[in-house]
Amino acid sequence: MALLGSHFQVAMLRFCRALHVTDLRCRVCISGSKVCITEAELQLDETAGYLCQDRWGACRFPVGFGRPELPEERQVHQLDARTGASLKFTLLNRQGRVWTLIAGGGASVVYTDTICEYGFAKELANYGEYSGDPPEEFVYEYTKIILSVMTSSPEPYGKVLLIGGGVANFTDVASTFKGIVKALKEFGAALKACGTTVWVRRGGPNYAEGLAKMKSACEEIGIPAQVYGPEAHLTSIVRDALAAQKGAVPPAMPEPVVKIPAGGATKPAACQHLMEFSAETQAFVYGMQVKAVQRMLDFDTLCGRKTPSVAAMINPTGEATFEKFLFGSADVLIPVYTSLAEAVERHGKAPKMLVSFASFRSVFSATMEALQFSEVIKSQAIIAEGVPEALTRRLHFEANQRGVAIIGPATVGGMMPGRFRIGNAGGAVENLLLAKLYRPGSVGYTTKSGGMSNELNNIVALNTDGVREGIAIGGDRWPGVRFLDVLLRFEADPNIKMMVLLGEVGGREEYLVAEALEDGRLTKPLVAWCCGTAAEAFDYEVQFGHAGARARDVEETAGAKNRAMAKAGAHVPRSFDEFGDLIAAVHKALVKAGAIVVANEPPVPKLPSDYDALKKKGLVRKPANFVCSISDDRGPEPTYAGVPISEIAKDEQLGVGGAISLLWFRRKLPVYVSKFIELCIVTTADHGPCVSGAHNTIVAARAGKDLVSSLISGLATIGPRFGGALDEAARMFSEALDRNWSPEKFVEKCKEEKTVIMGIGHRVKSLDNPDARVVLIKEYAKTHFPATPLLDFALAVEQITTKKKASLILNVDGCIAVCFVDLLRGCGDFSRSEADELVKNGVLNGLFVASRTLGLVGHFLDQRRLKQPLYRHPYDDVTYLDS
Template sequence: MSAKAISEAKGKELLNKFLIGSVKNKFAVVKEDTDLESLTSQHSWLESEKLVCKPDQLIKRRGKLGLIKAGADINGIKEWLGNKLGKEFHIGACKGRLKNFIIEPFVQHQQNEEFYICIYSHRTADTILFHHEGGIDIGDVDAKAVKLEVPVGSNLTEDKIKSTLLTKAPDNSKECLTKFIVSLYTTYRDLHFTYLEINPLVFTGGKIYILDLAAKIDQTAEYLCKAKWGEVEFPPPFGRDALPEEAYIAELDAKSGASLKLTILNKSGRIWTMVAGGGASVIYADTICDLGGTSELANYGEYSGAPSEQQTYEYANTLLGLMTEQIHPDGKILIVGGGIANFTNVAATFKGIVRALREYQQKLIEGKVAIYVRRAGPNYQEGLRIMRELGNTLGVPIHVFGPETHMTSIVSMALGKKEIPQSPKQMHTTANFLLPTGGSPSSSRRESLSEVRTPSKTSSLSQVVTGDESGTRATRTLFTNRTKCIIWGMQQRAVQGMLDFDYVCSRKDPSVVAMIYPFTGDHKQKFYWGHKEILIPVYKSMSDAMGKHPTADVLVSFASLRSAYDSTVEVMSYPQIKTIAIIAEGIPENLTRQLIKIADERGVSIIGPATVGGVKPGCFKIGNTGGMLDNILASKLYRPGSVSYVSRSGGMSNELNNIISLNTNGVFEGVAIGGDRYPGTVFLDHIMRYQNEEDVKMIVVLGEVGGTEEYRIIQAIKDGQITKPIVAWCIGTCAKMFTSEVQFGHAGACANAEAETAVEKNKALKEVGCYVPTSFDELGQVIGDLYKKLVNDGVIVPQEEVPPPTVPMDFTWARELGLIRKPASFMTSICDERGQELLYAGIPITDIFKEDMGIGGVLSLLWFQRRLPRYATKFIEMCLMVTADHGPAVSGAHNTIVCARAGKDLVSSLASGLLTIGDRFGGALDAAAKQFSDAYESKLIPMEFVNQMRKEGKLIMGIGHRVKSINNPDKRVVILRDYAQKNFPSTPLLDYASEVEKITTSKKPNLILNVDGFIGVAFVDLLNNCGCFTREESKDFVDIGALNGLFVLGRSMGFIGHFLDQKRLKQGLYRHPWDDISYIMPETTGLMGTDTDNV
């Protein structure tokens, strides 16, 4: 999530550190386990001053609720707390325990010395509200207060404050208030607050006091503000206790590149959900509440962003543990739902869920649980199959459905509102259609329709209207069948998906012309264009990519949240780029607003952040939009229809593709603007483009709770700017039914005012003539009814359907589906690195360490001219053991095996392996030791070190693993870490590297401290703190390559073993197969001169 409320105590702590112009706040925090006697010894002022006490639990209007005790001494406060602390309290329909309080000195003042000030952020500016009368009786602030807008990128001046905000403030307070407001706004901006309210703000005795404070900060800015914020806890809203299970899922989420969210609403509830996708999770909650299940809804949550099987298992295991704690007399319902995924492997996530369900089999039976499943997306057929097979043995009913069933129909079935079909209609959407050499997928029940096109012998795909690429953003066509784009990031799978889409749309040439990846040198990547192999250039420098591909006008950015801002700013310095899609989620809101400002100034359209992108059938698709090719074909995205849509959710955009294809002639264009609070382009930007596009006959809008962008659509309809029929629905109608505030899956999905609720938006949209269903369940029907009306009115007329060309299935995907198998090229019997633990000749590495080998003592004498302590020699032995081998696939072992099979001797074979050791293989120990040592000695905090390396475009050596991750740790590192922490005198550099690992794994779970990096930093700690070396000597050993020597010596044992193994197995001469080599020869025309061309 983005904007999150913080406690009053934390807000005042931050202002104490950075705010200038006010009295520093003294406060003491009281919790249920606080000893008040010891508290007074820590804060001596508690016994000498008049005090004020109030709960610090995100409760509004505490004064009017009688929750403030003011002007009492410590004994009075203790007596008052005795009646409040730990007691249940009701606020309307919401009830909860009062368990956190804050005590402060009482500031004696008059009513006319109270002021009100509030700062909040929105898309284009920060708004400052000020009123010269503050306190609990202030009333309607929006109507009374003076407003001052500070545009994004502008500075706040004292003159502006005096002339706008302080016109009614007492003259004797204006100077102090002016300086205070300037400092407050600077702090607000620098610390990435999104909301800051002080009421009352008191000016008395020539000083300013902050009495009551409410604040929110942008959680996504943690990587920028960690040093300033310190440790921050985000308390739950009053009435909902934070459970340890919620904290556990939040921790998993922080360590994962995926999104994992869980909020418990009613632990005793009967209806539990496990939903994939931020937008889908809101829709399922809406549907449950619409059907009367609000009081029984137990949880809200979602998993998305392609979590691994293990991560999904952990999520499901946690949820099932909570669900089965209590037995409901009517039994419980588990809804495993989701839309049509764009890139998440459904089978992999379902395998994790199935593992958890099996573990809870007995409890599920005892609790009479019924399970309802609906999902689609990549490999969904396999996912649904294993779920159906589970239903045969689990002992509880499991009803399984795919894309043939409306997304939320399972809710109606679960609640008894709809009959459960015994054999639902199957769609012809399996991946098998990609494999035959002839034929094409069966056509849907609707034909491609258009008013202006007429049937002809020419393929309809070649007649795609390309549109006008000039003009303003409101009229410019973003994508045509000639669009050329550049990809930022090494995203081969997404690029191949885009090329397959281009091919199936019968484009003449690929849409992707180049890739940018600053962490490697210039090179080329191989991709497929149908059956043909092609090369796409990859550039380290953006300027090179732009200069060599001047026709590219779209950039799709897969940059990380840390890199996205800088790379996007750089992109917008090139006038050729007119459209940018930013996929990353979690970019700080202040940075996003700056990107929007720059884009507006330069006429660039930004789609995102936090989006999957968009699609224009027959022309172009962004990244992973639309999912696998089987879904693209099933949803008829290879040719244009007559319906354009815009949504926030990327996952729901694919569901809209499905709904629209089932009920109309298909999609003309669809865009997911992104789930962040400030998307680069808004609904109206795209709707106005659709309004000006002749071939778009109707528009679908999927809005959501939070924000006011839907009201801009309403105003445009009233002004006559939009005349085409719109089907609209805002998700999040359930928000008003909850007694406590719920932050939904998207950062922007939280209403801050009545008008921002989904119910009010839907009502307003209907009042201006939009076609608004009564629920999401009826969205498809409303779209279909409007479509039929347009057909009957002659607005849309049929056109002949033309089948698309077939595209071969990708080798890796076919292998994952179990359709093919590949013979192994090598055999080995000495090492197996594939499992949870490294094996040498079948013996686990943990068992090897139980033997007492003395090579460490010998090595300490030969290399370091010291007799090192036993713990040090033992550590050297451990390093040699874990570096001895890591399988036959690495470059050194590969060379050794090939030489052995060629009949070469031991020394030659070993040398061929050793010569491969360098920067790219095995040489990271020295580099990691130097990088981390330099950063630690320069006193950079870990976050600054990571940011600096990113800005310099350098990799952090010793970080990252191809297979292992924070959730699937490398056993070698675990063993060494435990030994070092238990036996070394101290481990300051290892502790520093561990903090860096926490930051990098929050970005991507496999960016762990790997074995090379661990040995490097741990060995520096050993040299520096064992008492045998001076600092200069320790540094010399690192500089001369002693640490890399550990790797060379350890790995030599493995190389020799591979040599002997191949001789023992009598393996013959190895020749690499032709089918594993791409032969791409240059064109001969013109290479030898004009004379030879005619020979």
């Protein structure tokens, strides 16, 4: 490709924009006024696949550790695709001694770091995570895959299984641990044979119950286990399980030398225009995130706010309405608007925060729209992950031009204890109380990881007087608000006395912090650590969970950035394992110097418990308003009478008849029963436009009614006089047979009582012109049913009635009715009383309605296809009677 030199850079820029190229390296040859590219290496932004997949063609992106998937990794990948949660697994060393089951992406990195830092990099077997509150069954399957590889080879020195994780935001720890416990018990003998020891550390909702189950299960299996809650540091189990084995326990951490910043005038904040947050700050929430809004209001209650922190919700795809929430124990209505413009018009007097839950596909347009209201919406938080880098950079440029701060993308939000909560930051109510986030402390922290931000809340609460403000800037390569912006904001806040930074491998954000420490812009004590040091233990390029968590050169490695920050004056631990201890030591020094005055602890506030939460814990009960015994959609997949949908779909013998047997009769019936049900549906699906409601459906369709209305019109006329005489036919014939009446006596009784025999008679068919449907049904019953006493009785009645008139034959309604009674009574799956009750409750007419629905839908579609005009009765079709 040859281009004029003066236009080369412009052309390459357009090329990169068109293909969403994030990195480009090329060699060029310049000849006069021409520039020729002789060699090029470029990196595409995988998140932009939905925008330019056609332009990329069939390109394949490498996996996180730069090599093809192994069979076990592919199994986990397929499992991950079936759930909205996250299940990841990379097999590093099949013969490794140290195995991990880690909850959370950020936690998985710091556990890997700590294992490597204690000298076990070559013995580390795997890397991965489970997060996002995966269902119990998925955790069970995930754990089984890992344990199957772990126990596939013996280990003379024993194997170590680390089941760790941070303080979960919302994941039910007890529920996920049930899946792990189930798998542990299944592999109990194999784990013992490998000399396995288990080490557990976890926090979050229902963590105590989960830890108790884990301890009990290991005792039952007979393998040693140690379990810890959030009172232990996140990676303490690594030190306890591994360090002593190699004599790798480091010497005691030296006391930090803490420089107390001199007092003076407060410096101006420099945080990309990020607004100040008070107890009166309110937000717009973009998207129908009902749970997130309720969590923000619960935080308001704990903090004692007088007004809700959510002013309105925006739902562009819905309609303007109100959504009811709980504010304390009172009901409040939050307005829902279809446009941000209307929300601003109604509530735009004071500055607002926009918490955007727009998807990665729509967040660009939603954010650009919000930037048009920069006089009101002063800050935005973008929760979505996977926003293309080119779009992200454009958003940040436009926001900076308008004086608006953007936190994210890929952020969990932020936490301002006692004042304001951005989205889901801080996690469940249990976490808010555990970390004392209902009142402010003296520490400001910032991180990229959403999961680790909650762990930081816990670390800070355990080792200091608490959090004053915490902001997760997001894990993408180009965050809006940067680490330095947040730290300068903390530097300017007189209420923040020390700062905490948790960075990660990739990018150069931490170098900007180091420069600010060196030139004096940051003077307050800073405890900092950069995660991802384990990447240096591998001889190939590693991509951790976040889009920006990859070192593109030596300076972007975690170790290099930690050394740079330490040289600049930050307090940097020797490993993440010492992170909490170092924070505690710096805080203690500030308290001793009088820079921090620890306030008296206020009473712990109480939040009214939700009924659902109490019911889950078994503390309350209430009779259900509705009871369903035929289906359940609460598990990983719907079930019919306890049978999973996937199993029904795989069983070729079940079919529609089998599904009906499960839904109507709550059990699997023999194959011949299911096939008979299908035969009945096929033979009665339709009988022309003049019977069983087809006429009404046609009229309604031609009148312009929709499908459901037309269908209801037709179904409403099904009854003993107009199709659907099955129930009454079954009752009459069964009653006669059960009374031991002869066919002659039955006919005579009906004649005496002037009662029409239901199921007998046809307008067109006769003995000489039999109904093919009746022939099919009779033959099937005679061939497959154990006995047909009621069918035999009905046929004997037919012999009598046809002597009077040839058209008084057993019709299809009557034939199905008597055969179905024979089936229910004779198949062996129902007692006599159950069979009679089913007939009494209308199961036969239900079968007729199910079959005729097929025909009625066909008539509706037929009329719409023919586009017939509105139906009108001609006068010739009406008979007028004298009044």
